[in-house]
Amino acid sequence: MSGIPPFRVLRARPLWIANGVITGVLALLFAVFYVGANIDPADHLTKLPVGLVNTDKGAAVGGKQIGLGARITESIKKSTASGDRIDWKVMNEEEMREELGKGKLFGALVVPADFTSATTALTGTAPAGPTARPMLTVLTNQSAGSIGSGLARTATTRAAQNASLQVGKELTARIGTAQAKLPAAARVLLADPAAVTVEDGHPLDSHSGLGLTAFYYALTLVVVGMLSANVISGQVDHALGYTHNDMGPLRLHRPLIRATRVQTLTISSTLMAGLSLLLGTLVMVGAVGIMGMDAAHPPLLWLYSVCAIAVTGIGALTLLAVFGTPGMLLVTLVFIGMAVPTAGATTPIEALPGFYRFLAEFEPLRQITGGIRSILYYDAQGDAGLTRGWVMMAAALVAAALFGFGVLGWYDRKGLHRIPAETKPDKTAVPA
Numbered sequence: 001m002s003g004i005p006p007f008r009v010l011r012a013r014p015l016w017i018a019n020g021v022i023t024g025v026l027a028l029l030f031a032v033f034y035v036g037a038n039i040d041p042a043d044h045l046t047k048l049p050v051g052l053v054n055t056d057k058g059a060a061v062g063g064k065q066i067g068l069g070a071r072i073t074e075s076i077k078k079s080t081a082s083g084d085r086i087d088w089k090v091m092n093e094e095e096m097r098e099e100l101g102k103g104k105l106f107g108a109l110v111v112p113a114d115f116t117s118a119t120t121a122l123t124g125t126a127p128a129g130p131t132a133r134p135m136l137t138v139l140t141n142q143s144a145g146s147i148g149s150g151l152a153r154t155a156t157t158r159a160a161q162n163a164s165l166q167v168g169k170e171l172t173a174r175i176g177t178a179q180a181k182l183p184a185a186a187r188v189l190l191a192d193p194a195a196v197t198v199e200d201g202h203p204l205d206s207h208s209g210l211g212l213t214a215f216y217y218a219l220t221l222v223v224v225g226m227l228s229a230n231v232i233s234g235q236v237d238h239a240l241g242y243t244h245n246d247m248g249p250l251r252l253h254r255p256l257i258r259a260t261r262v263q264t265l266t267i268s269s270t271l272m273a274g275l276s277l278l279l280g281t282l283v284m285v286g287a288v289g290i291m292g293m294d295a296a297h298p299p300l301l302w303l304y305s306v307c308a309i310a311v312t313g314i315g316a317l318t319l320l321a322v323f324g325t326p327g328m329l330l331v332t333l334v335f336i337g338m339a340v341p342t343a344g345a346t347t348p349i350e351a352l353p354g355f356y357r358f359l360a361e362f363e364p365l366r367q368i369t370g371g372i373r374s375i376l377y378y379d380a381q382g383d384a385g386l387t388r389g390w391v392m393m394a395a396a397l398v399a400a401a402l403f404g405f406g407v408l409g410w411y412d413r414k415g416l417h418r419i420p421a422e423t424k425p426d427k428t429a430v431p432a
Contacts, residue, residue, distance in 0.1 A: 037341035051108030107152030139201030148348030215345030225312030280306030318404035339365035
């Protein structure tokens, strides 16, 4: 046994440098990915989809048929005030409800059927009583993401208020000097005739976390898969005799069973796939059974949960097998660091900087969240994110298999075998 004091290794500069570089880079990247993506969503907003619906039937005024609703929607659609921040989608009410019910719209602005008649009624010179204001309705959609819904609400409310002022100018100009005969309150109302009301366009159940349960449930699946992969990787190495296993004060070691790298990954992946049945069940039991999360389509949710954990775990095992110890840092970055900001669950993809929107196209958490959101909020409709979730999980599994077994097979062919713990030469260099 060496008589060198163990604390003397703290004098080794490589120990400080290596750990400082690795942990420093990790800290910097997490700050960039987590904070950088969400500093100013409004400034990065690009083409946020918002519905624009005109149900106004118009009215006959002075022998002419006019439709103020059509003028409002047309002026909003052509307006350059929002630049390309809002993607106004002109549609009918049925299409709007369908799109809200798939999470494809973050909100909508609806002009009601009686808007023109209610507005022109304000020009009467002798109102019999309190005059009812015409209404413009702003619909929100928290199921598509709270920040995105909030941005859409702000934009649609502003558009509705501007439209009301524009209509007020037209009405004032139309009646001319006759407005002097109106009561003072009526003249004020005429200048800004429309009242803006805000409603929930796609109501959720009370135990849906204001539209965030899908994200947190998906995040749980990814974290469970990632951490389970780390546990399984270590336990398989211990079972094969390649590493020790410390259990409190005890150090356990098993006889060596020589296995190639490909065989080791096969064993780990098989174990991951089998245990995913248990893990997916327990996640559902915890979230739905114990905590009471609202969940539609339980069998489908269970199957999707199992597959998400399995794919995430096998992907993480692949990175651990190919890159070794640095693989855990890559796993953390891929499945957490780059994934959470680009999941589109809190900040919408349309409000992220370009680099993050690019990452969102393939980051696993976004794909899994989309599928869970479809199951929980949108009646498991395929085009609401479920189909994309299944396809991307299948693609990720194929990519992990090709990359993992391809690289590890090359390692084995090159004779880059793993060295068991008891035969590994001691190359530790302690400074004098």
